[in-house]
Amino acid sequence: MYFKNISIYSLSVWLVLSSCSGKKEEEKTVYENKKFAKTEQNTVQLSEKQIQSVGLTTTNIQNKTMQKLVRLNGKVEIAPSHISSVSSIMGGHIKSINVINGSHFNKGQVLAVVEDPQFIQLQQDYLVTKAQLESARLNLNRQKDLNTSKASSDKTLQTAQADYSTLNATLKGLEEKLRIIGINAKGLSTGNIRSRINVYAPFSGFVSKILVNNGQYINPSDTLFELINPTGLLLELKVFENDVDDVKIGQEILVYNNQNTEQKSSAKIVSMVPNIENGGASIAVAKLSSPNPDFIRGMYINAEVSVNSRYTLGLPNESVVSFENKNYVFEDLGNRKYKMIPVTIGISDDSFTEVLKANYLKDKKIVQKGAYSLLMLLKNKAE
Structure with missing residues (x-):
């Protein structure tokens, strides 16, 4: 009976030890699998069919002379000195009004006739x-x-x-x-001798407001019209805090409206408001180099400012993808396998993006067309 108890005890110890050993082996295997998954989470492998579907191409890091392109937005305004209120020198009754709101007029044109x-x-x-x-x-x-x-x-x-x-x-x-x-x-x-006088336009421009009507009696202090002189047209552009140091008085810029993004007009920055508003932006004031009737008061516009020309390393814009406020490129590892690499970007223009401290990418094949598709495949795989 004693030996039987010893045998049962030994068997129990052996089973416990075996169970513990098996559990450790299982945990080790799971850990190794997790470790392997971690090292592979930034790579994706495609089939031949997927590569053909994506139309994937590769490129190399390149030396480029680039300029930082600052994009601004704002509104068209008129300088206060070019908004005029027109009144009659002497009082009388309005006999006729010869313009309508928004109409164009020439200097010396008769705007209204007053009788008294x-x-x-x-x-x-x-x-x-x-x-x-x-x-x-x-x-x-x-x-x-x-x-x-x-x-x-x-x-x-x-x-x-x-x-x-x-x-x-x-x-x-x-x-x-x-x-x-x-x-x-x-x-x-x-x-x-006549009983009527004419109210003449002091310059060429547009009628902004008409504040009288036919038959109304007006005093010399009454405003008849508000007129806009388009030569005083100004562009008020928001400049965010991180771009303030790059935007200077005297810089040439390109401006366009949202309805016609291909038609760009040249302008020059003539003033900078020396303070940052609550929205984190300052105001740059620009003036068109030549009159453009497409720009009217109150219109929303966009502008581009090219600054900081320098010789640097860069990649085509489509090679650089963003995810969760970080930037990445994909390296072609061969055998249809691609690895996502984090990068720090600098300035960009219409076709290229600067990659800072990019010497480690010089000998690597970088995906150009299809980088975004790889990002989507990788993130779907991770999920």
């Missing part, structure tokens, strides 16, 4: 004063002749001179008033 009896009175005062001045001139000349022969006193001559000077000043004032309401005093006569 005071215009008649002003012309009448001018003609009466002109006649009185002529009479005063003749009287002054006569008094000079009489005073020379002592036939009249010095006081009479002085009075004649004062009358002439007063009327001459009055006439000049009336002449100037007529000029600023658009009436040529030199050609004025009793036969062409």
Whole structure:
């Protein structure tokens, strides 16, 4: 019985040890499998059919002269100095309005016609004063002749001179008033007195607002129109904090609107607002090199600024893929096997992207066309 118990005990010990040993072997195998999966998680192998479907091609790291391309966006605005409010010099009733909102006008064009009896009175005062001045001139000349022969006193001559000077000043004032309401005093006569004056465009541009209507009585302080001079068109562009040091006054840029991205116009940065707003951006103000009627106030636009030209190592843009805010390329390992390699990128242009510290890629074949497809296959495999 004693030996039987020993045998049972020995057998139990052996079974426990065997069980532990087997468990360790199993854990070791699972661990090794996990370790193998970890080393293989950044590689993907394709079949011939997959390679043909993707149309995969390879390239090599290349030396390129590149420029950093800063992309900006913003809106078209008008400088305050080029937005004009037009009013009538004198009050009256609006007889006619010759433009509509948004219409183009030329300098000197009649925008509106204003009518009032005071215009008649002003012309009448001018003609009466002109006649009185002529009479005063003749009287002054006569008094000079009489005073020379002592036939009249010095006081009479002085009075004649004062009358002439007063009327001459009055006439000049009336002449100037007529000029600023658009009436040529030199050609004025009793036969062409008129009750209406024209409101003329001070420059060529566009009508932004019309604030009156026909028949309305307006005062000299009332604004009739708001006009825009397109030569004051400005581009206000947002420059994010990490690009502020690269955007400078005097730089040439290319701008385009969202409706016509292929048609780009040249402009120059004329001002930089020296502060960062709450959104993390500053404002660059640019001006078009030549007028472009396609750009209108309030339109959203995009711009490109090329800076920091340098000779560097780079790859075609399609070779570099992004995932979870990191950048990668795929190395062709041969036998239809591809490995994902993390890279740090620098500047980029329309076709190439700079790869920083890229000497370790010089002897490697890098996937060009199909890199994104490889990324998708690899991530699906990992999932």
